[in-house]
Amino acid sequence: MTPRTSAQGQSTRTDSATTSVEDYAKTIYGLAEWDDTAVSASALAKTLGVSNPSVTLMVRKMADLGLVDHQPYAPIRLTEQGRQLALAMVRRHRLLETWLVRELGYGWDEVHDEAERLEHAVSETFVDRLDARLGHPRVDPHGDPIPGPDLSMDHPDTELLCRVPTSSAVRLEQVDDSVPDALRVLAEQQVEIGAQVHVTASESGDVVVARTDAGEGIRLAHELAHAMRVSVVRSDGSGASGPGDLEN
Amino acid sequence: MTPRTSAQGQSTRTDSATTSVEDYAKTIYGLAEWDDTAVSASALAKTLGVSNPSVTLMVRKMADLGLVDHQPYAPIRLTEQGRQLALAMVRRHRLLETWLVRELGYGWDEVHDEAERLEHAVSETFVDRLDARLGHPRVDPHGDPIPGPDLSMDHPDTELLCRVPTSSAVRLEQVDDSVPDALRVLAEQQVEIGAQVHVTASESGDVVVARTDAGEGIRLAHELAHAMRVSVVRSDGSGASGPGDLEN
DNA sequence: TTGCAGTTTTAGGTATGCCTAAACCATACT
DNA sequence: AGTATGGTTTAGGCATACCTAAAACTGCAA
Numbered sequence: 001m002t003p004r005t006s007a008q009g010q011s012t013r014t015d016s017a018t019t020s021v022e023d024y025a026k027t028i029y030g031l032a033e034w035d036d037t038a039v040s041a042s043a044l045a046k047t048l049g050v051s052n053p054s055v056t057l058m059v060r061k062m063a064d065l066g067l068v069d070h071q072p073y074a075p076i077r078l079t080e081q082g083r084q085l086a087l088a089m090v091r092r093h094r095l096l097e098t099w100l101v102r103e104l105g106y107g108w109d110e111v112h113d114e115a116e117r118l119e120h121a122v123s124e125t126f127v128d129r130l131d132a133r134l135g136h137p138r139v140d141p142h143g144d145p146i147p148g149p150d151l152s153m154d155h156p157d158t159e160l161l162c163r164v165p166t167s168s169a170v171r172l173e174q175v176d177d178s179v180p181d182a183l184r185v186l187a188e189q190q191v192e193i194g195a196q197v198h199v200t201a202s203e204s205g206d207v208v209v210a211r212t213d214a215g216e217g218i219r220l221a222h223e224l225a226h227a228m229r230v231s232v233v234r235s236d237g238s239g240a241s242g243p244g245d246l247e248n
Numbered sequence: 249m250t251p252r253t254s255a256q257g258q259s260t261r262t263d264s265a266t267t268s269v270e271d272y273a274k275t276i277y278g279l280a281e282w283d284d285t286a287v288s289a290s291a292l293a294k295t296l297g298v299s300n301p302s303v304t305l306m307v308r309k310m311a312d313l314g315l316v317d318h319q320p321y322a323p324i325r326l327t328e329q330g331r332q333l334a335l336a337m338v339r340r341h342r343l344l345e346t347w348l349v350r351e352l353g354y355g356w357d358e359v360h361d362e363a364e365r366l367e368h369a370v371s372e373t374f375v376d377r378l379d380a381r382l383g384h385p386r387v388d389p390h391g392d393p394i395p396g397p398d399l400s401m402d403h404p405d406t407e408l409l410c411r412v413p414t415s416s417a418v419r420l421e422q423v424d425d426s427v428p429d430a431l432r433v434l435a436e437q438q439v440e441i442g443a444q445v446h447v448t449a450s451e452s453g454d455v456v457v458a459r460t461d462a463g464e465g466i467r468l469a470h471e472l473a474h475a476m477r478v479s480v481v482r483s484d485g486s487g488a489s490g491p492g493d494l495e496n
Numbered sequence: 497t498t499g500c501a502g503t504t505t506t507a508g509g510t511a512t513g514c515c516t517a518a519a520c521c522a523t524a525c526t
Numbered sequence: 527a528g529t530a531t532g533g534t535t536t537a538g539g540c541a542t543a544c545c546t547a548a549a550a551c552t553g554c555a556a
Contacts, residue, residue: 018542018543020542020543020544040503040504041503042502042504050512050543050544050545051544051546052503052504052505052507053504053506053507053543053544053545053546053547054543054544055504056504056505057504057505057543057544058543058544061542062544069400072504072505072551073503073504073505073550073551073552083508103351104374104377104378104381105377105381106377110373110525113371114370114373114374116369117369117371118366118369120369121365121366121368121369122362122366123361123362123365125358126362127351129352129353129354130352133351133352133353177292203407223481230545242401266512266513268513270513271522272539274545288533288534289533289534289535290532290534298513298514298515298537299514299515299516300533300534301514301516301517301534301535301536302513302515303514303534304534304535305513305514306513306514309512309513320522320530320534320535321520321522323532329555434513435517442548488535
């Protein structure tokens with residue numbers, strides 16, 4: 001947990017933010033969150049599950065609303081205002097997930113879709129009261145940091161599991177909540193956030209992790225290892241680094 | 249609490265039920281719940297805050313979906329399937345309100361709008377888990393009965409406060425959750441559901457109620473008295489009945 | 497430098513759900 | 527019975543947000 005992203009200016013949540021606009025903002029933010037890549041229209045389209053032309057139109061609209069910067073044929077970037085909208089949505093989403101798991105008996109692999117719908121329906125008041133009731137959690141059940149009321153957020157510096165070199169000791173920090181398979185595998189193996197494991201093998205993104213240095217391993221397909229983020233506890237120089245993240 | 253409305257056939261919640269369809273069904277049900285009047289298009293339009301033509305179109309659509317019976321120029325009636333959709337929405341709404349009041353510190357005059365939005369966003373699973381967490385409440389904070397998982401519901405036989413004769417002793421049973429002023433007045437006067445009060449005066453729908461037979465009264469405008477339902481504990485024959493419900 | 501491949505945008509169209517204005521029916525009253 | 531009044535429906539439109547097909551641009555490569 002090192003840098004602390006801070007966002008000023010409270011409720012810049014424009015009333016003209018429809019459900020779609022909220023989703024676009026959140027998705028643009030999510031695509032650029034880790035790698036600071038500018039976002040292409042087609043990446044957005046793929047992630048949102050809509051056609052490319054739809055993205056063009058929606059992005060134009062969001063530019064008019066002052067939520068994104070976008071010149072024709074150029075990549076898409078959130079404005080400060082857009083970033084705040086996105087963070088507000090992230091806050092809602094993660095607080096809702098925390099609540100669903102803690103108080104409604106949901107499994108951590110079941111909450112994503114429910115939160116995805118609820119986040120567009122709750123009021124600012126609701127979010128603040130929920131936050132208070134939960135004791136102002138800083139992290140959701142998947143290990144993702146929760147933006148505070150001022151939208152500032154701890155930004156842990158973690159590594160994709162699929163990019164960690166063999167023979168490292170790592171601590172599981174975050175799991176992508178939108179990949180239920182990853183969540184299910186971990187739940188089955190009783191590996192929880194904060195658990196320390198060893199990367200015993202790693203090839204073309206597939207990763208084998210074991211609970212102890214010599215223990216039996218759990219094989220994780222690239223797709224799953226790509227959904228997990230870890231902090232490196234000990235990096236054994238001997239192990240060759242995995243070939244990196246193949247598909248973008 | 250006498251008759252018990254029972255509705256078979258669980259989750260007849262058609263997937264083609266959009267937010268609008270859900271609102272229409274709930275509103276049609278609500279308008280016909282107490283008085284078993286068939287619902288006119290314009291009453292629906294007024295309640296929903298949309299134009300008359302919009303209602304015609306939507307009702308046609310709902311007839312195609314099998315949710316209402318409707319011949320041109322005739323009143324509108326829910327089919328069994330429509331009634332079940334409506335009851336499912338009522339269940340959601342009242343459970344959400346109960347939760348907001350009990351666990352999120354909302355006042356009973358603040359929950360309506362929030363529940364109104366949330367009820368369209370929650371899943372069947374969510375509703376059932378919430379119901380379980382709350383201990384399967386049979387009544388919401390406003391005294392309205394909550395349909396069970398099978399959509400059956402106690403149907404208390406109560407009277408509009410504005411129609412109760414002077415000098416009756418009554419118990420407050422229900423307050424319309426969509427009339428925040430009524431809720432606020434009662435909260436200010438610390439009159440709660442189940443409280444017994446005396447109707448000491450009543451003219452053209454305005455009603456004065458007092459905590460004791462001789463105590464000082466609280467004057468309730470017709471509009472507010474119309475939003476409260478009571479059960480009559482003692483009806484003093486001497487008092488003249490109010491002139492009844494004027495509008496509608 | 498020209499051309500091609502891939503991305504992005506324009507053009508034109510669908511579905512939902514709402515609107516106003518105008519036509520229509522049905523009933524109640526003279 | 528004839529007609530006025532009001533509720534209801536048709537007709538024609540608007541906004542959102544999506545689609546496919548076709549045109550346009552960018553930038554890399556021969």
